[in-house]
Amino acid sequence: MISSLPIREDRKWYYLGLRHLRMAFRLMRSGYADGAVFHAYHGYEWVLSALIAAKGYPVPPEGWTTLRLPTGRVVQAYPSPQGMIPDHNAHKARIVFFDQLADRTESYYRDFNRLSRRDSVKASAPPKIAPCSATPARPTP
Amino acid sequence: MAHEHVAVNPLRVHKDGIALLRDRPRDSNLANPRFDPQQERLFEVLHAALRRLETEFADEIEKVVAVGDWARYGMDLRNLPFDDVVRLIVLRQRERPFSLYLQIADRVFADLGDDDILFQFRLATLEEWQAGAESTRQRRVPDAAGIPLLARTG
Known part of the structure; x- marks a missing residue:
């Protein structure tokens, strides 16, 4: 096995985005429109993830954590x-x-705004906790 | 594409639909102390988008319908912008080109200022809409067809 150099997180997501886009094009040309939509959507999400990573944040679902709000309330977010x-x-x-x-x-923000208006796929997720209106929280030690 | 010059009813806000949609989230917001201002905010932005659709795309649109869980069951408004707030735009034409989707996204939603809500939409042809509506009738789930927001009435 050839070891590979570690890849920057933002580049990793960007390359994944391009890969899904290439798959989408090939599926579209092959007549699989449903598969093309699937991979195009994932290409879109991985490009969003690239910017999130480039700004230094973990890409969801990574980063989900417990926060203690200034009010003392503990939430997950x-x-x-x-x-x-x-x-x-x-x-x-x-x-x-x-x-x-x-x-x-x-x-790019204009393109993002256009595409984000498309009703999105809802993955199965745990029950939501209603968000509170508190000020930005600090991570628990 | 040739258009026949046929008198059609104008596209108007469906007042009964708006009233029904206003009533939907009440049960889901019994524990929400900010329900009233959040509700007002939601409908302020909703009406702004509907006005833009009427102004910019009246010739293309047959009706606009609120669809999904927010229309069928209501939602806790504190979950915005994470719960989906979706409108189905039913077109008068036989196709729904992606170019039209982009135009609507640009001219109706681009600077709507709804970061706290995130309105989304999808397009359907009249034929697709009628097939879906018939399906909900046969399955005896009329609520699944959604709540009309804009419609052509006499």
Whole structure:
């Protein structure tokens, strides 16, 4: 087995995104539109993940953790630039995370905004905890 | 594509549908102390998007329907923007090109300022909609067809 150099996390997601996009194109040309949609969607999500990783955050579902809020309440969430993302669903969390991290003046944000309007796939997820309106939380020691 | 010049009923807000949609989340929000302002915020943005659809795409749209769990069962508004808030836009034409999807995304939703809600949509042709509606009737689950928000009424 040939050992490989470690790959940067953001590049890993970006390459995965390109790989899924290539698969989507091939499936589309072969007449498998449903498979093309599946891989195109995953290509889209992996590109979102690349930016999340590039900004130094773990890509959901990684990073799900327990937080103690300033009020003393303990919740589970993804720590994010705007406090926290309390939904464990990785699909929606990546979209929300990207929206918080993206540069809205860049042209890619327009493409993201267009595509995020497509009703998203809902993966099976544990029951949601209703988010509270507390200020950004601090990780528990 | 040629269009026949046929008088059609105008596309209007479906007041009964809006009222029903307002009533849906009440049971899911009994423990939500911020229900009223969140509800107002949701419908403020909803109406803004519906106005844009009426203004920009009246010729293309047959109706707009709230679909999914938020329309069928209601939702705890504290779960926004993570719960799906989806509208089905039923087109008058026989195809639903991706270019139209992009136009609607750009001209209706792009600067809606709904980061706290995240409205999403999908397109359907009238034929697809009618097949789906018939299916819900046969399965005796009319609620699954959704709640009308914009419709062509006389």
